[in-house]
Amino acid sequence: xxxxxxxxxxxxxxxxxxxxxxxxxxxxxxxxxxxxxxxxxxxxxxxxxxxxxxxxxxxxxxxxxxxxxx
Numbered sequence: 897x898x899x900x901x902x903x904x905x906x907x908x909x910x911x912x913x914x915x916x917x918x919x920x921x922x923x924x925x926x927x928x929x930x931x932x933x934x935x936x937x938x939x940x941x942x943x944x945x946x947x948x949x950x951x952x953x954x955x956x957x958x959x960x961x962x963x964x965x966x
Contacts, residue, residue, distance in 0.1 A: 919946040922956075925964060938964040 922943045930937050942960040947953075 919944065921945070921959070938966075940964050 922945055924941050924943075925938055926941060927936050928939045929935075940960075940962050941958060944957050944959045946955055948955055
């Protein structure tokens with residue numbers, strides 16, 4: 897389980913997901929309090945969701961967050 901970038905030396909290795917791992921993305925729009933601007937605003941939140949076979953659970957990580965412009 898190794899990633900190799902084309903421009904990198906072959907001695908540099910990075911771990912990857914094993915083959916067959918169920919990974920997908922979920923996007924939600926939520927109204928969130930912006931503490932810096934002291935206002936509520938709608939934001940688009942994108943999560944990476946994957947199944948962890950070894951412990952039989954889903955994991956969910958926030959991957960991106962951006963303000964929704966209407």
